[in-house]
Amino acid sequence: MNRKPHVTLSDIAKQLNVSKVTVSKALRGHPDISRETTKLVKKVAEELGYTPNFAARNLSSRKSNTIGVVVPKIAHFFFSSLIESIYDQAFYNNFDIALTVSQENVERERKHIETLMAMRVDGLIISITQQTKDKTIFEKVVSRDVPLVFMDRVMPVDGTSQVTVDDKGGAIKAIELAIDNGYTKIAHIGGFTEINIGKRRYEGYVEAMKRRGLEIDPDWVIHGGFGEDDGYQGFMKLYRSGRMPEFIFAVTYPVALGVYAAAAEVGVRIPDDLDIICFGSASINKFLKPALSYVDQPTATLGKVAVDLIIEHIGESDEYLPKHIEVPTELVIRDTCLPKKNPVVSSVK
């Protein structure tokens, strides 16, 4: 196979009898070079099939024009749409994205961050794993003067910005609606409180109950994970206790699905016997019966804001003041969390 070595600036320069700097400048539209020359250079570059070498460019310019991203998962609607919006916004701003996936593994997360640093990304957007506790790697990033933005799953580290969903506010809205709809026996199947989303949503639950003057029954607050199984187990725990609440606030969409599965198994009807609302959703929610009402997480906004923040930070690298932005949520009402029916004999069909 006739492997042709890649065409370089010098190749173009030689052909035109100019210096490679002229070619470099021309290709970048530098005003040093005349219109004609620029045109000529571009033409020859095209003819020769020139493709710039980013490694060389990055090396000499000390920039990569790339934003590094670390997320715990991809194959989840929340993250995949988040990532898509990040790509969109980066593309719009002419930045490249270097995406890595930690698979909820702390060690892998650290490794990826090292790799991205080695790539000399201009900035880093990170959503930490559920296990991440240690700050040192992040402090290392900051000490290297690499702008860092935490997204959704955050960690308090000096010199870093944060974009989060207004988890607490969203939870408050949800619970208040449930209460206003006539529910008082409200349980919360929550996640780990060490993770900010688990913590903030729980706080919202507590706050709303307090605002409406309702007591919280400790047995009705269950902390576990964020997955289907956790929802399933959570429900079962409530069910087996013999003292069922009439309403559940699920910390995530999968947790709510877990509740659905468990409820179906033991014959508890949603929303008649037990009503529910949750945080987050998935594209197919509308096909679920009953379709879940939920606190919508503005993934598109979240991704966009994260990219905007990091670019802003990259722009004014010196003495940048970190920001913390909370993106507001919206309540989406479907078939659950509707006004409570009067306790008539449950209708058939």
Added chain:
Amino acid sequence: MNRKPHVTLSDIAKQLNVSKVTVSKALRGHPDISRETTKLVKKVAEELGYTPNFAARNLSSRKSNTIGVVVPKIAHFFFSSLIESIYDQAFYNNFDIALTVSQENVERERKHIETLMAMRVDGLIISITQQTKDKTIFEKVVSRDVPLVFMDRVMPVDGTSQVTVDDKGGAIKAIELAIDNGYTKIAHIGGFTEINIGKRRYEGYVEAMKRRGLEIDPDWVIHGGFGEDDGYQGFMKLYRSGRMPEFIFAVTYPVALGVYAAAAEVGVRIPDDLDIICFGSASINKFLKPALSYVDQPTATLGKVAVDLIIEHIGESDEYLPKHIEVPTELVIRDTCLPKKNPVVSSVK
């Protein structure tokens, strides 16, 4: 802010009074360097907080150790799990991934491929957009001697490998099961036949009907897109025609969901009045009522094979013989496509 310039090989070398080549070799575990020196170098590197510069490494070694990936979408279960398995397999093989998203846009796809070439990726894995017709960009990649693997959505280009799902075989299995379960009036709501998956699934449908000696009613074959709306429209077209089939083979999961929505709207009960099976699934299928039976697409295998192929190709770059691998599918039976009930009066509850 005291921005510390990154530590380089020379910094380490200076500190130890050796040459930077010694440091470079030591860090890579080259046998030229003695055990002691190697140990020393690594220690100092650690102390100084050395982070290699990939741009420099790539430039001088003429390799990026990176596989470029272009997909049309991320926020879809099929692609997001595919991507996840690609990341996994690449990580396992110590390769980095440069992921780009074309958003089903041909121009963007082309641009991304250019970018990846500029990054000098060692190989390229591509799933083309629904609109891609023009081969030239791919031929350019091949002429540059960059290994190229098409994944799932393929295009016949000389010198490239392909990994696809055995779409035809999967479709055949599905239709044969439906027929064996007693159905004869079988419709197909399919995608574009210009896209290989649309074409092959359709061919499978035709083949299975032929094998079982059933005629195909042209009115019962509807070609459109791959989304929910296409399923919705497809169903409506059948419904309005007044001649309803008793079974639908949907080209994708979203199309099937569209059928669900439309059927619910007009009061057609699934699976009693109309049974259905489709290609592909989503994680929440089990919460759908009735849960769809489907031809499972082995996304994990698909991603793994794609990465394996590209690495193999990168390994023996000269005169590599392109391969075409078809990954087999599996039928997953849930609540649809069960043996047809005798046409008794439909039972209540």
Added chain:
DNA sequence: GAAAGTAACTTGACCGGTTACTATTGAAAA
């Protein structure tokens, strides 16, 4: 004891760009 081999480094060139300076030229300003 001279030739050959080997372990452990070092030298210098190079990868393909960018950047800070310097040089040339012709025209406008003094």
Added chain:
DNA sequence: TTTTCAATAGTAACCGGTCAAGTTACTTTC
């Protein structure tokens, strides 16, 4: 006419690694 300046292009150094080809001091080998 001389000075000044803008427009245009060129020089050389450098970015931080890797690689091929030395070099040096010891051991072996016969």
